[in-house]
Amino acid sequence: DGGITQSPKYLFRKEGQNVTLSCEQNLNHDAMYWYRQDPGQGLRLIYYSQIVNDFQKGDIAEGYSVSREKKESFPLTVTSAQKNPTAFYLCASSIVQYNEQFFGPGTRLTVL
């Protein structure tokens, strides 16, 4: 089956820890995205990547980092510098020229 997978589904982090969220896609999409969603709110763009080894900051990149070493993979690291990381994190991908983004199932991160 083609699709986007995210792991883990739930993640608990202690204050001061860095954690990495996984996102993998086998749709052969060039572009990948990370969003954050807080309860009752819309999606906010953290980082996006249009091609391998290149990525750009979104609206709320502070406290986050990404890498794009392979076309299929776009992991997101939530660093200790992110002051309020508890949220629902969504990864998406798209064929660049068509723009339709397809989402993974999400990772719910909770800081203890």
Place this chain on the structure above:
Amino acid sequence: QKEVEQNSGPLSVPEGAIASLNCTYSDRVSQSFFWYRQYSGKSPELIMSIYSNGDKEDGRFTAQLNKASQYVSLLIRDSQPSDSATYLCAVTNNYGQNFVFGPGTRLSVLP
């Protein structure tokens, strides 16, 4: 600041009625428009995309776009309780570099 606005709702309609969801956007160079459905606790699911002025129909869903008025809407005919969800409007330019989501409208279809 590019903005996409939607009524937060909740919008309540009886089963079988037409639900009308509206979205306005501020960036005049926007070219691509999308509607997503998001069930509580789940990720967004693409319902419709529309790129040209006018109507686009897909089953019970119709998307309407008016670029002059910077307005896009989604009509759901014969609404079902399973349509109860939050509907997100998204807008971008042709290169996907400014993909902006609205806050979503919560729809409740009453049996």
